[in-house]
Amino acid sequence: xxxxxPRLTYAxxxxxxxxxxxxxxxxxxxxxxxxxxxxxxxxxxxxxEGDKIAVYxxxxxxxxxxxxxxxxxEQVQV
Numbered sequence: 349x350x351x352x353x354p355r356l357t358y359a360x361x362x363x364x365x366x367x368x369x370x371x372x373x374x375x376x377x378x379x380x381x382x383x384x385x386x387x388x389x390x391x392x393x394x395x396x397e398g399d400k401i402a403v404y405x406x407x408x409x410x411x412x413x414x415x416x417x418x419x420x421x422e423q424v425q426v
Contacts, residue, residue, distance in 0.1 A: 353394045353395055353396065353424070354394075354395045354420040354421075354423040354424060355391065355392030355393055355394055355395065355420070356392060356393040356394075356395065356398045356409075356413050356416060356417070356420055357392060357393075357413070357416065358388050358389045358392065358393060360412050360413050360414070360416070361374070361378070361388070361393065361398075361401065361412055361413075362374060364405070364411070364412045365377040365378065365405070371383075371385040371386050371389070372385075377405075378401045378404060378405065379401075379404045380401070395420050395421060395423075395424055398412070398413065398417070398420075
């Protein structure tokens, strides 16, 4: 069985996009479905999804999650 992917916290993403806290607002800002955003809120954001979201927003993931990005990526098993 494949180990669970490390997850990033949701709050820094909400602060970064600055469009309020509704799932539909966040979803529109990051190019995801509101149901996916609700899952992020509940379970955290998988590391690979965090990277894709940052690319969509035109920034490096550390611009959103700061040092937490590097901590999470260190946990990724290659």
